[in-house]
Amino acid sequence: MLENYYTVRPEGSEEVTIQKSRFIGYVKRCETEEQAQAFIQEIKKKHHDATHNCSAYMIGEHDLIQKANDDGEPSGTAGVPMLEVLKRKGLKDTAVVVTRYFGGIKLGAGGLIRAYSGTASAAIDKTGIVKRQLMNEMKVIVEYHLLGKLENEVRNSQYALQTINYMENVELIIYVESGQETEFKNFITDLTSNQATITQGDSSYVEFDVAPE
Numbered sequence: 001m002l003e004n005y006y007t008v009r010p011e012g013s014e015e016v017t018i019q020k021s022r023f024i025g026y027v028k029r030c031e032t033e034e035q036a037q038a039f040i041q042e043i044k045k046k047h048h049d050a051t052h053n054c055s056a057y058m059i060g061e062h063d064l065i066q067k068a069n070d071d072g073e074p075s076g077t078a079g080v081p082m083l084e085v086l087k088r089k090g091l092k093d094t095a096v097v098v099t100r101y102f103g104g105i106k107l108g109a110g111g112l113i114r115a116y117s118g119t120a121s122a123a124i125d126k127t128g129i130v131k132r133q134l135m136n137e138m139k140v141i142v143e144y145h146l147l148g149k150l151e152n153e154v155r156n157s158q159y160a161l162q163t164i165n166y167m168e169n170v171e172l173i174i175y176v177e178s179g180q181e182t183e184f185k186n187f188i189t190d191l192t193s194n195q196a197t198i199t200q201g202d203s204s205y206v207e208f209d210v211a212p213e
Contacts, residue, residue, distance in 0.1 A: 001203075002061055003178055004133045005092045006210065012127025018115045020103025021051075025123025027096050030057060033065050036095040040069075043097040051102040054078035054116060057095035058086045073100075077112035082120040089124060096120045129210040135160065135175035137201035138184060142170055146192050153191055159184060160206055175206050 011028040026043050030036040036057040044053045052071045056079050059065035068079030082096050098119045107115055142150060147170045154161045160175040176184045181200060188196050 001134055004131055005061075006090050006129055006131055007093050008091060008124060009128040009130060012123065014119070014123040014126040016119050016122060017103075018118075019105040019107055019111070021105070021107070021115070022099075022101040022103065023115055023119040024099040025096060025119040026099070027094065027120075027123045027127045029093055030059060030095045031093050033057075033059050033067075036067075039095050040097055043099060047099045050099045052078065052100045053097055054082065054100070055095065055097045056080070056082035056086060056120070058083070058091065059093055059095075061092070063092065073112060073116075074109055077109050078116040081113045081117035085117050085120045085124065089121075089129065091124070091129070094124075096123065098123075125212045129212075130207040131210055132205040132207050134178050134203055135206045136178060136181060136203050137162075138174045138176050138181070139199045139201060140172045140174060140188055141197040142172070142192055142195060144170055146170075146195060150188075150191055150196075157187070159187075162206075178203065 008027050008029050013024060013026045015022065015024045028039045030039055036059060040055045047053055052073050054069060054071045054073060056068040066083060068083040070076070070078045078098065082098060086094055086096065098116050150172070151161070151164065154172070154174060161172065162175055163173040165171040185198050188198055
């Protein structure tokens with residue numbers, strides 16, 4: 001598993017008009033090629049009357065699956081420029097479809113490349129990019145009189161406070177990046193004067209929003 005990677009929020013879209021042609025960009029997070037193909041077919045069915053439904057996707061931990069389709073546009077003017085947008089933004093497990101309704105004005109090869117890559121980029125930005133960081137779940141149990149200071153310090157640290165459970169004692173679920181477990185345990189031990197019970201749970205990906213370029 002990768003320690004971290006970038007992808008998009010679950011799904012989104014954006015529409016732009018260029019020289020009277022409508023370009024509608026659709027973006028979806030897809031973890032398998034089957035999911036990407038199903039998404040593309042879904043958009044094609046939705047816009048069966050469109051002039052073109054061009055697509056691109058990158059799937060897999062090491063980007064082993066990369067596909068681009070011009071769907072009738074001149075070769076290399078739609079799918080590949082969209083794929084290059086995914087590469088430039090460093091996105092994994094992402095599929096994008098750009099639907100075009102021709103408006104009567106030809107754009108030329110350069111214009112098409114700019115239109116498709118620009119629409120794909122706008123749709124991705126509108127959808128939003130996230131960083132998925134592999135983190136370990138740490139369970140910290142303390143008595144109530146320690147909660148105020150502990151919660152404040154954790155929220156102002158590099159660690160991610162996920163949940164506080166109020167029981168006989170207080171249980172805090174905190175996510176810690178892989179490799180920082182010992183540092184975290186020392187941090188909690190010092191804060192609580194060794195009055196905390198710390199146990200490590202499973203690893204999972206936690207998502208953090210990424211500001212648009």
